[in-house]
Amino acid sequence: MSIFTASSTAPVNIATLKYWGKRDTLLNLPTNSSISVTLSQNDLRTLTTAAASEAFEKDQLWLNGKLESLDSVRTQACLADLRRLRAEVETSDASLPKLSQFKLHIVSENNFPTAAGLASSAAGFAALVSAIAKLYKLPQNMSELSKIARKGSGSACRSLFGGFVAWEMGELENGEDSKAVEVAPLSHWPTMKAAILVVSDDKKDTPSTSGMQQTVATSDLFQHRITEVVPKRFEEMKRAIAANDFETFGELTMKDSNSFHAVCLDSYPPIFYLNDTSKQIIKLVHRLNEQEGKIIAAYTFDAGPNAVIYYDEVNEAKVLGLLYSYFGAVGGWEKHEEVAAYKKVTI
Ligand code: PMV
Numbered sequence: 001m002s003i004f005t006a007s008s009t010a011p012v013n014i015a016t017l018k019y020w021g022k023r024d025t026l027l028n029l030p031t032n033s034s035i036s037v038t039l040s041q042n043d044l045r046t047l048t049t050a051a052a053s054e055a056f057e058k059d060q061l062w063l064n065g066k067l068e069s070l071d072s073v074r075t076q077a078c079l080a081d082l083r084r085l086r087a088e089v090e091t092s093d094a095s096l097p098k099l100s101q102f103k104l105h106i107v108s109e110n111n112f113p114t115a116a117g118l119a120s121s122a123a124g125f126a127a128l129v130s131a132i133a134k135l136y137k138l139p140q141n142m143s144e145l146s147k148i149a150r151k152g153s154g155s156a157c158r159s160l161f162g163g164f165v166a167w168e169m170g171e172l173e174n175g176e177d178s179k180a181v182e183v184a185p186l187s188h189w190p191t192m193k194a195a196i197l198v199v200s201d202d203k204k205d206t207p208s209t210s211g212m213q214q215t216v217a218t219s220d221l222f223q224h225r226i227t228e229v230v231p232k233r234f235e236e237m238k239r240a241i242a243a244n245d246f247e248t249f250g251e252l253t254m255k256d257s258n259s260f261h262a263v264c265l266d267s268y269p270p271i272f273y274l275n276d277t278s279k280q281i282i283k284l285v286h287r288l289n290e291q292e293g294k295i296i297a298a299y300t301f302d303a304g305p306n307a308v309i310y311y312d313e314v315n316e317a318k319v320l321g322l323l324y325s326y327f328g329a330v331g332g333w334e335k336h337e338e339v340a341a342y343k344k345v346t347i
Contacts, residue, residue: 003053006135010126010159012044014308016253018260027175028154032230036158048108048127050135056103077151086136125152126159146180191313199277199305218268250298257300275305
């Protein structure tokens, strides 16, 4: 019996221009393009090992040591695409083992507490796709693979790249042009840092897929966001990143987080992701920026109350100093009364 294995890691990415809304739920095609920053490999990431063998009887996945189902339509869509591409490789070289016909055993681990309320599906699907692509020795580049990860979880397509990443929404109905591309590598802005404030480790109030459906179907503001606001911001944010312009980057990031939460609130019934602590963090960052007379810190919130605060390393003492003084100098993932956990991450 032979076993073939390969491992890969993918970090969490945090959107600075949010994806919110699907035009095709099955293919995970978005209603707007988005931009994100992928955290470093040392911080929040998923490590996945994929093994294929003729001796395996069924596809199986262990997530953080627990056997999980692989039956979801989304996971199945990713596996089917990867197997189809492997079959093409095998057709072109008949000497290769027929891995496309073998069952897979997949072992996945997050290096951060899953209970921390941080979306792990992006890193999870990106690591799954990249580990299997490696195992299958697929010739496709990251942008091509990102279209497969996208079918697992939309935001996962961006985690295949490090640094600053755009997900171009595309126009085609089959999604072949809806893919992630690199805006700038990590090395382009080595002083960019992020602090993650885990405000609550509760499960999401409204899962992103149903939240998006609710917004698309009911929010009037949403149309304005996807037609007027985001397309302009998408270009402005790419320019700000290219110019290492933190002030513009920060302003756009905060405005887009607010715009996303505004369309959630404009949904009917409304969707609330921010809690009182989140709102205090927003006020605190604005107060800091006002005191400084310029933007040195920028908050962003996904589909939950946890904050990510971007800042440039030169301002680390000021930004973290304020967070420390307000939330207490907690390190690592230690518990804190108001902020359940706090972690400073490098990008
Ligand atoms: O890909 P999903 O279903 O986890 O949706 C992610 C949505 C946001 O995190 C709120 C925004 C984004 O662009 O990541």
